[in-house]
Amino acid sequence: xxxxxxxxxxxxxxxxxxxVVELLGLLxxxxxSAVEELNEDAQQAPDLATKVAIHTMAASEWRHFVQxxxxxxxxxxxxxxxxxxxxxxxxxxxxxxxxxxxxxxxLKAYVGxxxxxxxxxxxxxxxxxxxxxxxxxxxxxxxHSEFVVDQVREAIAADxxxxxxxxxxxxxxxxxxxxxxxxxxxxxxxxxxxVVGAADRPGGFDLATIGRMFTRITEAHTERMGRLGLxx
Amino acid sequence: xxxxxxxxxxxxxxxxxxxVVELLGLLxxxxxSAVEELNEDAQQAPDLATKVAIHTMAASEWRHFVQxxxxxxxxxxxxxxxxxxxxxxxxxxxxxxxxxxxxxxxLKAYVGxxxxxxxxxxxxxxxxxxxxxxxxxxxxxxxHSEFVVDQVREAIAADxxxxxxxxxxxxxxxxxxxxxxxxxxxxxxxxxxxVVGAADRPGGFDLATIGRMFTRITEAHTERMGRLGLxx
Numbered sequence: 001x002x003x004x005x006x007x008x009x010x011x012x013x014x015x016x017x018x019x020v021v022e023l024l025g026l027l028x029x030x031x032x033s034a035v036e037e038l039n040e041d042a043q044q045a046p047d048l049a050t051k052v053a054i055h056t057m058a059a060s061e062w063r064h065f066v067q068x069x070x071x072x073x074x075x076x077x078x079x080x081x082x083x084x085x086x087x088x089x090x091x092x093x094x095x096x097x098x099x100x101x102x103x104x105x106x107l108k109a110y111v112g113x114x115x116x117x118x119x120x121x122x123x124x125x126x127x128x129x130x131x132x133x134x135x136x137x138x139x140x141x142x143x144h145s146e147f148v149v150d151q152v153r154e155a156i157a158a159d160x161x162x163x164x165x166x167x168x169x170x171x172x173x174x175x176x177x178x179x180x181x182x183x184x185x186x187x188x189x190x191x192x193x194x195v196v197g198a199a200d201r202p203g204g205f206d207l208a209t210i211g212r213m214f215t216r217i218t219e220a221h222t223e224r225m226g227r228l229g230l231x232x
Numbered sequence: 233x234x235x236x237x238x239x240x241x242x243x244x245x246x247x248x249x250x251x252v253v254e255l256l257g258l259l260x261x262x263x264x265s266a267v268e269e270l271n272e273d274a275q276q277a278p279d280l281a282t283k284v285a286i287h288t289m290a291a292s293e294w295r296h297f298v299q300x301x302x303x304x305x306x307x308x309x310x311x312x313x314x315x316x317x318x319x320x321x322x323x324x325x326x327x328x329x330x331x332x333x334x335x336x337x338x339l340k341a342y343v344g345x346x347x348x349x350x351x352x353x354x355x356x357x358x359x360x361x362x363x364x365x366x367x368x369x370x371x372x373x374x375x376h377s378e379f380v381v382d383q384v385r386e387a388i389a390a391d392x393x394x395x396x397x398x399x400x401x402x403x404x405x406x407x408x409x410x411x412x413x414x415x416x417x418x419x420x421x422x423x424x425x426x427v428v429g430a431a432d433r434p435g436g437f438d439l440a441t442i443g444r445m446f447t448r449i450t451e452a453h454t455e456r457m458g459r460l461g462l463x464x
Contacts, residue, residue: 062287
């Protein structure tokens with residue numbers, strides 16, 4: 001069942017393998033980090049039903065985390081050591097996007113969930129079958145953040161000024177996410193080559209390919225914000 | 233599949249039904265409350281592997297919560313309204329047992345997990361088949377707190393004075409748990425009758441029956457503390 005047992009498989013390429021391990025570590029730390037952010041949001045929920053909706057999102061991210069972690073173990077890696085190397089990336093993002101109220105927290109969860117799904121979709125095509133399987137399973141278990149749409153729309157209906165503030169907030173989130181992503185690109189060649197599908201192309205990747213990926217993700221974000229009633 | 237569709241089943245007895253609904257609400261709020269306590273503990277974990285072990289416990293409590301909540305929905309109840317009525321009980325317990333460090337948090341999680349399992353075992357025999365099924369499924373999914381045993385034993389090995397402090401702490405936890413349980417007994421006749429198996433006995437329950445149940449639970453707690461190297 002594992003690629004480990006497939007001699008001559010893509011994971012025999014050391015560069016590809018480093019990329020996959022880093023990818024799983026990045027996604028894993030990201031999911032764990034999302035779980036912890038959602039747990040903090042849940043503490044602020046105005047009622048039990050909303051609190052449970054937040055915990056339901058967190059439970060879904062937790063399942064993703066477990067799948068990614070288990071895949072790292074299957075590949076013979078120490079999953080926590082691999083993930084640990086991405087701690088600084090997420091710490092920087094979270095420090096720079098500390099939420100000041102309940103709605104900002106909700107929106108951050110929603111934006112993060114959406115960006116993760118877009119990113120998973122971008123990379124799925126470039127992965128070996130086993131790794132892709134995990135990414136697809138992870139993506140299929142979404143939709144738990146849809147209740148955010150109602151909450152944000154209600155808040156805007158009750159006070160239209162909220163829309164401007166949240167639109168600014170969503171731009172800040174996106175800006176910080178892209179800035180951290182660019183640092184990862186600068187630091188991790190194998191991971192970047194994998195993500196933009198350049199691992200098997202001679203000459204590797206160029207910055208334009210990465211730029212196009214970031215543009216697609218930004219466009220999807222803008223569309224999502226539109227559904228919330230926000231100008232992104 | 234539900235008892236709802238069984239005319240003449242035990243849930244047709246209004247007193248039994250009230251008891252079951254309250255029981256599910258009590259257990260549900262307890263599980264949710266455990267999830268939130270564990271989430272706070274996880275923030276203090278000394279490393280990623282331990283953090284993940286705590287989240288694994290929380291994920292297990294969360295699954296219990298979902299089963300209990302869904303059963304309340306099946307019974308036609310508003311699960312959050314039912315659970316909400318137990319908020320004060322758990323708030324009192326948690327206020328009086330606020331943890332001052334990582335080891336106290338770990339021990340509280342372990343003690344709570346053990347007490348819950350003992351309590352589930354006590355009541356399983358007195359429940360209708362559907363409700364019992366949920367309680368048994370919930371109990372079968374345990375063992376995630378066993379890593380606490382190692383952590384506590386290591387801490388005591390490193391500093392034997394820790395044992396005295398934690399033994400005091402565990403007595404305080406047990407005392408507060410019993411005191412809250414006694415308040416529930418005083419306030420909830422149908423629930424209490426159900427829990428001590430008196431729902432179908434003429435004359436209902438007497439305090440001696442309840443006392444014996446508390447004694448059995450206390451003995452199991454003492455035994456568990458012994459395994460940790462603590463005098464309870």
